[in-house]
Amino acid sequence: xxxxxxxxxxxxxxxxxxxxxxxxxxxxxxxxxxxxxxxxxxxxxxxxxxxxxxxxxxxxxxxxxxxxxxxxxxxxxxxxxxxxxxxxxxxxxxxxxxxxxxxxxxxxxxxxxxxxxxxxxxxxxxxxxxxxxxxxxxxxxxxxxxxxxxxxxxxxxxxxxxxxxxxxxxxxxxxxxxxxxxxxxxxx
Amino acid sequence: xxxxxxxxxxxxxxxxxxxxxxxxxxxxxxxxxxxxxxxxxxxxxxxxxxxxxxxxxxxxxxxxxxxxxxxxxxxxxxxxxxxxxxxxxxxxxxxxxxxxxxxxxxxxxxxxxxxxxxxxxxxxxxxxxxxxxxxxxxxxxxxxxxxxxxxxxxxxxxxxxxxxxxxxxxxxxxxxxxxxxxxxxxxxxxxxxxxxxxxxxxxxxxxxxxxxxxxxxxxxxxxxxxxxxxxxxxxxxxxxxxxxxxxxxxxxxxxxxxxxxxxxxxxxxxxxxxxxxxxxxxxxxxxxxxxxxxxxxxxxxxxxxxxxxxxxxxxxxxxxxxxxxxxxxxxxxxxxxxxxxxxxxxxxxxxxxxxxxxxxx
Numbered sequence: 394x395x396x397x398x399x400x401x402x403x404x405x406x407x408x409x410x411x412x413x414x415x416x417x418x419x420x421x422x423x424x425x426x427x428x429x430x431x432x433x434x435x436x437x438x439x440x441x442x443x444x445x446x447x448x449x450x451x452x453x454x455x456x457x458x459x460x461x462x463x464x465x466x467x468x469x470x471x472x473x474x475x476x477x478x479x480x481x482x483x484x485x486x487x488x489x490x491x492x493x494x495x496x497x498x499x500x501x502x503x504x505x506x507x508x509x510x511x512x513x514x515x516x517x518x519x520x521x522x523x524x525x526x527x528x529x530x531x532x533x534x535x536x537x538x539x540x541x542x543x544x545x546x547x548x549x550x551x552x553x554x555x556x557x558x559x560x561x562x563x564x565x566x567x568x569x570x571x572x573x574x575x576x577x578x579x580x581x
Numbered sequence: 582x583x584x585x586x587x588x589x590x591x592x593x594x595x596x597x598x599x600x601x602x603x604x605x606x607x608x609x610x611x612x613x614x615x616x617x618x619x620x621x622x623x624x625x626x627x628x629x630x631x632x633x634x635x636x637x638x639x640x641x642x643x644x645x646x647x648x649x650x651x652x653x654x655x656x657x658x659x660x661x662x663x664x665x666x667x668x669x670x671x672x673x674x675x676x677x678x679x680x681x682x683x684x685x686x687x688x689x690x691x692x693x694x695x696x697x698x699x700x701x702x703x704x705x706x707x708x709x710x711x712x713x714x715x716x717x718x719x720x721x722x723x724x725x726x727x728x729x730x731x732x733x734x735x736x737x738x739x740x741x742x743x744x745x746x747x748x749x750x751x752x753x754x755x756x757x758x759x760x761x762x763x764x765x766x767x768x769x770x771x772x773x774x775x776x777x778x779x780x781x782x783x784x785x786x787x788x789x790x791x792x793x794x795x796x797x798x799x800x801x802x803x804x805x806x807x808x809x810x811x812x813x814x815x816x817x818x819x820x821x822x823x824x825x826x827x828x829x830x831x832x833x834x835x836x837x838x839x840x841x842x843x844x845x846x847x848x849x850x851x852x853x854x855x856x857x858x859x860x861x862x863x864x865x866x867x868x869x870x871x872x873x874x875x876x877x878x879x880x881x882x883x884x885x886x887x888x889x890x891x892x893x894x895x896x897x898x899x900x901x902x903x904x905x906x907x908x909x910x911x912x913x914x915x916x917x918x919x920x921x922x923x924x925x926x927x928x929x930x931x932x933x934x935x936x937x938x939x940x941x942x
Contacts, residue, residue, distance in 0.1 A: 410640050415647045423657045445644055452640050453633075511633065518634040538635035563585045570627055
């Protein structure tokens with residue numbers, strides 16, 4: 394069991410996408426969540442999915458400005474997994490009475506709702522990204538995801554200067570934006 | 582062009598790269614012009630979405646890496662349940678199905694028992710013959726293996742290869758599979774995607790199925806911990822497939838789809854696939870979207886098509902090879918840890934399991 398300071402450190406690492414932190418959380422919690430899912434009508438794959446989703450909830454929480462975790466990581470993850478799994482069971486109509494309680498829980502309903510909305514946005518962005526085609530995809534990827542500057546990008550992609558690359562990036566971004574918002578408005 | 586400037590300005594504004602002067606200017610502009618204001622709000626929202634997308638995407642990737650690592654270490658237990666836990670779990674999950682299945686199974690077994698006793702009388706003499714041929718080939722190959730071990734330098738730089746193609750690992754210890762027709766010479770060199778060369782020997786060759794098994798026998802070769810892909814027998818018509826191979830010295834990726842469950846002139850040994858492939862692709866893996874190997878690419882392009890030897894013959898070949906005590910320790914790869922990766926990352930993992938095969942006189 395880790396102390397409060399250790400937990401804070403882990404969460405800080407998690408927010409920075411640090412491998413060590415991710416591994417630590419897996420080591421300390423995966424078995425418990427897996428046991429919970431397996432005991433409640435789920436499979437290995439379900440456990441893996443649910444745990445991953447809960448990790449993303451925790452990750453998003455850890456990197457938000459107003460971050461404050463009022464419970465232990467373990468309790469929080471368990472609460473989120475429990476909530477997610479309950480929803481999943483309801484969707485599949487496989488809910489078989491009571492979920493057994495292995496841990497205390499904290500209130501996470503709103504956060505799970507928020508996560509689901511974000512998850513939908515993520516899918517929209519993924520769809521939009523997959524539709525813009527090359528070289529737009531790589532170009533935007535280099536600028537917004539790998540955070541390269543325009544000079545580097547111009548060199549990598551063979552544009553004669555940074556301004557040309559910038560114009561191309563602008564065109565690509567507009568296309569992505571259009572694709573994204575077109576779906577976004579449909580969903581809303 | 583104005584829009585480009587504006588977007589650029591907004592991005593710098595959000596990143597906090599603007600001077601105080603520029604900031605005030607932009608903020609004034611926003612107050613005066615609602616359209617500009619709307620654009621700033623919209624673009625901010627959009628950039629946040631892009632930012633979150635990229636963060637979550639890279640986080641997912643780190644998570645899968647962590648999972649893979651911990652599963653290999655055995656720190657988390659993903660693929661197997663053991664002993665009692667497994668039984669209880671299976672029982673909980675399948676008790677209803679089991680009851681129904683048991684009833685059906687009872688009825689069916691009575692019926693089949695009756696039917697088999699009536700019809701059972703044939704065995705297949707073809708298979709017997711094939712097996713005997715295989716044995717003969719094996720003996721020949723063992724001979725060659727011995728000679729090859731004596732070769733010291735890997736290859737004379739001036740030598741020209743007699744034939745070449747692609748091969749891929751099926752066992753992390755260094756067993757490769759390829760097409761038999763790729764191996765016309767006696768000395769075989771397998772080169773990985775980094776350009777390292779390894780001497781390989783032929784364990785067996787089956788010209789009918791066009792399959793050959795090689796073993797990397799080279800002190801420079803470090804056996805892998807595990808292979809990223811497993812081998813799958815199930816396929817669907819029209820499913821997307823991809824391959825990696827060496828039509829030239831560098832590795833080449835190609836994608837296509839499974840176009841028929843039989844090969845040239847209804848050859849049931851192979852599938853037909855629609856994919857861009859060259860002679861050098863022969864012997865390369867054909868993978869499905871999960872990264873499971875479903876066949877071995879072969880360019881018996883008699884009909885102009887591309888074909889793949891069905892993966893079930895990999896299992897069969899290894900089964901028969903295992904009867905030879907020298908090879909009884911072969912263990913076919915059986916876990917896939919790239920299933921949930923996107924294609925680029927799958928390819929990165931498969932990359933170093935695919936070898937350029939050249940054979941010399």
